[in-house]
Amino acid sequence: MKRMSPAKSKRKLKGFTLVELTVAIGVNLVIIGAALAVLTQQSAINNEIRKRSFIPEQAPQINTVVSKMIKRADRFQIYKDVAAAQSANAATSLADCSAILLVYRDSIGGRVFGLIGVEEVGDQVNLNYYLNSGSGWGGAPSWKIASWGKSDTIKDNNDLPFDLSVENGVLRMKLTGPLDEEVTYASLSAY
Numbered sequence: 001m002k003r004m005s006p007a008k009s010k011r012k013l014k015g016f017t018l019v020e021l022t023v024a025i026g027v028n029l030v031i032i033g034a035a036l037a038v039l040t041q042q043s044a045i046n047n048e049i050r051k052r053s054f055i056p057e058q059a060p061q062i063n064t065v066v067s068k069m070i071k072r073a074d075r076f077q078i079y080k081d082v083a084a085a086q087s088a089n090a091a092t093s094l095a096d097c098s099a100i101l102l103v104y105r106d107s108i109g110g111r112v113f114g115l116i117g118v119e120e121v122g123d124q125v126n127l128n129y130y131l132n133s134g135s136g137w138g139g140a141p142s143w144k145i146a147s148w149g150k151s152d153t154i155k156d157n158n159d160l161p162f163d164l165s166v167e168n169g170v171l172r173m174k175l176t177g178p179l180d181e182e183v184t185y186a187s188l189s190a191y
Contacts, residue, residue, distance in 0.1 A: 051149060051177075051178045051179055052179065054148055054175075054177030054178060054179070054181060055177060055181050055183055058146055058148055058177075059175050059177070059183045061146065062127060062145060062146045062175060063173070063175075063183075063185045065145055065146075066100075066116060066145070066173060067185070067187060069102060069114065069116065069129075070100070070102065070171070070187065071187075072102075072104060073102035073103055073104055073114070074103050074104060074105055075102075075103050076100050076101060076102050076103065076171075077092045077100070077101045078092065078093060078094070078097040078099065078100050078101075078164045078165070078166065078171075079092060079093060079097055079099045079100070079101060079117075080093055080096070080097055080098065080099070081097075081098050081099055081117065081118075082098070082099045082115065082117035082118075082119060082128075082130070084099065085099040085100070085101045085115050085117060086115065086130070086137045094165060094166045094167075095165040095166075095167075096160065096163065096165065097160075097163070097164040097165065098117060098118040098160050098162050098163065098164065099115060099116065099117030099118070099164075100115070100116050100117070100164055101113060101114075101115050102114040102115065102116070106133075110134070112131070112132070112133050112134075113131075113132040113133075114129065114130065114131055114132070115129070115130040115131075115132070115137070116128070116129055116130075116145065117130070117162075118160070118161060118162040119141075120150060120161070123149055123150050124147055124148070124149060124150065125147065125148050125149070125150050125161040125162070126141075126144055126146075126147050127144070127145040127146045127147070127162055128141035128142075128143070128144055128145065129141060129142050129143050129144075129145055130142055148161075148177060148178055149177075149178035150178065151176055151177065151178050151179060151180045159176065160174075160176070161175065161176045162174075162175060162176075163175075163176070170186050170187070171186065171187050172184055172185070172186045173185045173186070
């Protein structure tokens with residue numbers, strides 16, 4: 001019977017050497033790094049696509065909802081902001097407004113008030129609807145019509161992302177998207 005020396009018996013043990021483990025870890029790190037790079041790039045592309053969807057997708061939907069609400073109203077008034085529109089004694093305006101107060105008739109002839117207005121929360125623009133059926137406005141909006149990112153120009157110049165004005169009997173609604181794209185909708189008003 002042959003006897004093995006301690007050095008030879010250690011070589012017969014199964015396992016990986018330190019060099020093999022180092023190479024395997026290095027290859028895995030390269031694969032993980034490449035996967036993270038692809039994921040980061042895909043996320044940036046998705047953000048850009050979302051930003052560029054304002055004019056073809058969001059703006060027409062906003063116009064449809066707001067136009068239908070205005071057409072249903074018996075009358076409307078525009079105000080500088082939501083707080084002014086909710087105040088009982090605030091002055092109305094004809095330009096640079098971000099809120100519109102709508103007056104509807106209910107089924108028994110009473111008045112119901114609706115309010116569409118913009119509120120900026122951080123870098124987001126929220127177009128909200130408030131309902132006052134006689135018990136007050138409440139604190140929170142009844143529902144959110146739309147939400148989009150605030151553009152750099154809006155941030156720097158304090159411009160309005162949702163700008164209402166009445167000129168020569170025509171109600172104009174200008175929307176400014178996250179990439180400074182603008183679209184203006186107009187309708188005849190019974191101001």
